[in-house]
Amino acid sequence: MIYMLLLFSITGNEVLTKVDSVMNAPKDREAKLITIVIDSKGKKKERETMMYQKGDWKLIRFLSPASDRGVGFLSLSEDQMYIYMPAFNRIRRIASHVKKQSFMDTDFSYDELGSSSYKEDWNAVIEKEDSTTFYLKLTPKPGNDSDYDMIKMIVKKPHFLIEKIEFYKKGTLKKVLTMENYKKINGFWTATTIKMVNVSKNHQTIMKMEEIKFNQGLPDDIFSKRNLKRY
Secondary structure, three states: OOHHHHOOOOOOOHHHHHHHHHHHHHOOOEEEEEEEEEEEOHHHHEEEEEEEEEEEEEEEEEEEEOOOOOOOEEEEOOOOOEEEEEOOOOEEOOOOOOOOEEEOOOEHHHHHHHHHEEEEEEEEEEEEEEOOOEEEEEEEOOOOOOOOEEEEEEEEEOOOEEEEEEEEEOOEEEEEEEEEEEEEEOEEEEEEEEEEEEEEEEEEEEEEEEEEEEOOOOOOHHHHHHOOOOO
């Protein structure tokens, strides 16, 4: 019996690998995002964007409000992130120290928005497990320049879907990410509501995904600086 339990046991890093596999299963994806930013006084600001992703490449283009229309964000890797501001007709590369700052006044940093993998930068151990859930503790691998020194992640069985992530810095909870309303679309599991709460600022951002499409055969040139300026 003990042998069988050991045989079928799974490590934290293996869970993390499966989580990444589920998140990155589609070859490409396209979706409309309704982003709602809620400040500490409850005031809301809504934006509409289009998001395109292919592997590690990601493009986000703002559609509304009019003041933000045409703003674009392109992430090709951790070291290649760009933002286009139509008012200046200029593409700016995101410097390393800026990647940890807020993206367009949301509760997501440039780093968090561009990331599509955890296993590359984090080691995971299973702190607790029950019949429906893995509770993971993540610590940074050498060379990981994350703003956080610990992450706690709740992963739901049997499909290895992230339910909640807590981000810690020096023992203090800084942010909480929840992924809700999962749907299986064209065979792929995806959260249609994503919420990031900045605990210290009492500020939150909610992203609602609509018109989700997978494996459309997005061409590579969509993810280029030249295309970033088109809107």
